[in-house]
Amino acid sequence: MSQEATATVAVEDNEELAQIADLMNMRARTYGMLARLFRVEVDKETLDEMRGMRFPTATGSDLVDAGYRQLYTYLRGAWEDSIRELAVDYVKCFIGHGVNGYSAAYPYESVYTSERRLMMQEARAEVLQVMRDNELKRDRWNEGEDHIALELEFMQRMALRTEEDLRAGDEDAAAEKLETQRAFVNDHLLNWLPMLVGDMQQFAQTDFYKGLGNLTLGFAQQDAETLDELLA
Numbered sequence: 001m002s003q004e005a006t007a008t009v010a011v012e013d014n015e016e017l018a019q020i021a022d023l024m025n026m027r028a029r030t031y032g033m034l035a036r037l038f039r040v041e042v043d044k045e046t047l048d049e050m051r052g053m054r055f056p057t058a059t060g061s062d063l064v065d066a067g068y069r070q071l072y073t074y075l076r077g078a079w080e081d082s083i084r085e086l087a088v089d090y091v092k093c094f095i096g097h098g099v100n101g102y103s104a105a106y107p108y109e110s111v112y113t114s115e116r117r118l119m120m121q122e123a124r125a126e127v128l129q130v131m132r133d134n135e136l137k138r139d140r141w142n143e144g145e146d147h148i149a150l151e152l153e154f155m156q157r158m159a160l161r162t163e164e165d166l167r168a169g170d171e172d173a174a175a176e177k178l179e180t181q182r183a184f185v186n187d188h189l190l191n192w193l194p195m196l197v198g199d200m201q202q203f204a205q206t207d208f209y210k211g212l213g214n215l216t217l218g219f220a221q222q223d224a225e226t227l228d229e230l231l232a
Contacts, residue, residue, distance in 0.1 A: 017166050020174075020230065024163035027223060031156035034216050038094075038107060039149035041087045042208075051075050061222050067215025074207040086208055093204040105199035105213075109146035112192040127151060127188060134158065134180060148196065151188055152216070155181060155223075175231065182227040189220045 036046065055068040096104025106112075109123040124146040131137070131145060136157060143150065158181050165174035193216065200213035 014169075017169065017171070021163045021166035023226075024159045024166065027226075028156045028159035028163065030219060031152050031159060034212070034219070035149045035152035035156060037212055038147075038152065038216075041090045042083060044083055047075075047078060047083060047086075051078060059218075059222070061218040063214045063218025064222060065218075067211045067213070067218055070207040070211025070214065074211065086206065089204060089206045089209055093200060093209050096203070105196055105203050107148040107196065108144055109148075109151065109188060109192045110144070112195045123188070123192075127154075130154070130180075130184060130188075146188075148193075148216075151184075154184065155189075158184075178227055178231055182224065182231060185220060185224045185227065190224060193217045193220055 042050075050071070055072050057065065057068070059065055059068070093105050094107050096106070109127065113123045124144045126146075127150070128145040131154060134154075136154060158177055162174050162177040162181070165171075165177065197213035197217045201210055204210045204213070
């Protein structure tokens with residue numbers, strides 16, 4: 001191969017790595033947004049920011065499209081009392097009023113994967129071990145590691161680390177982190193998100209949280225396919 005041809009291949013490889021790195025950044029931003037919306041109630045700053053966002057209309061996923069459409073519909077009609085309305089709906093949807101494991105869309109993997117629908121079970125221990133294996137901590141938040149917000153944040157942080165590896169040209173390290181993310185999506189997120197989102201459709205009163213559920217499940221499904229393609 002001539003030097004000119006070798007240089008052309010190198011440029012193409014670098015461009016491809018840069019494109020994949022950009023994709024990692026986009027994935028991280030989406031996971032970060034979803035994690036924020038599950039973590040705590042919506043405040044004025046977040047509501048104003050979301051009202052200024054432009055949502056895609058044809059993503060290739062019916063669930064993602066439905067989720068964005070529901071969020072857009074709610075945000076378009078948001079008014080001065082929407083923050084209070086969303087705070088009330090957050091409590092109804094994710095906290096509920098009972099203690100039997102069936103009174104809300106409880107945002108913990110353990111509730112949906114343990115026989116008695118209890119928190120702090122095997123799933124929490126598994127997620128905690130994955131985080132330790134990847135030297136990630138949950139900061140000062142006091143919820144269990146299998147809370148949906150922390151699982152989404154795990155994906156966000158791993159995507160950012162993968163982006164760093166790609167921009168540094170370390171393809172092996174990037175591939176290893178992509179494998180970790182693929183396993184986590186399939187073994188954890190997609191293992192219980194369908195059930196959580198089903199309950200969100202039942203307990204949420206606003207299109208905002210119903211849309212959040214559809215968007216999260218659809219995006220996780222799409223992301224699993226993306227990771228499969230990248231690692232093929």
